[in-house]
Amino acid sequence: MKIRPPVLHVHDEKQISMKKLAQIVLVFVILSTSACSPDASRSVNENKAANEIPKTTVAMKTDDTAKKIVKTDEEWKKILTPEQYRILRQKGTEYAFSGQYWNSEEKGIYRCAGCNNILFVSEQKFESGCGWPSFSMPFDSTTCDYHEDNTYGMTRTEVTCKACGGHLGHVFNDGPPPTGQRYCINSGSLKFEAVK
Ligand SMILES: [Zn+2]
Secondary structure, eight states, X not given: OOOOOOOOOHHHHHHSOHHHHHXXXXXXXXXXXXXXXXXXXXXXXXXXXXXXXXXXXXXOOOOTTSOOOOOOHHHHHHHSOHHHHXXXXXXXXXXXXXXXXXXXXXXXXXXETTTOOEEEEGGGEEOOSSSSOEESSOSSTTXXXXXXXXXXXXXXXXXXXXXXXXXXXXXXXXXXXXXXXXXXXXXXXXXXXXXX
């Protein structure tokens, strides 16, 4: 990557004093030695362990304006099925090839079964063969939160619904291009809405 110096038009040159010009040159020297040294940042990304938080999610900023839905366990139990409650609120996992959506190819939207937040769309779904619905990316940057999960002797990245905090599944860096990500999500945390 190369930052080009600004092209100064003839009339600009007359107006800008030598001092200002020197300042502009200085700014570009600083930019070209700091911001424009992608090699350093690239090597950091390349050295990331496969199960670290994926690159695109690192860039996501926490959206403080996102509404947090807070309910007591008793309130969740009233609106969720026992299986939804076990997955969303107790970080449960459904058996592979057992969920409602693992092999669904219908076109539509996947919402959070707890709070209706749009999580994924069918265009991002792919057949991974793992037995759980797999998506290459979330709906947008306000969809999910990410947490390091060291349970069961593994280091994984847990994915939760940003709006209600419900457990959805995990994200891995072994998905297809262009994202290279596989959001491995429990059907029980999802609610499908067909789009015609
Ligand atoms: Zn939710």
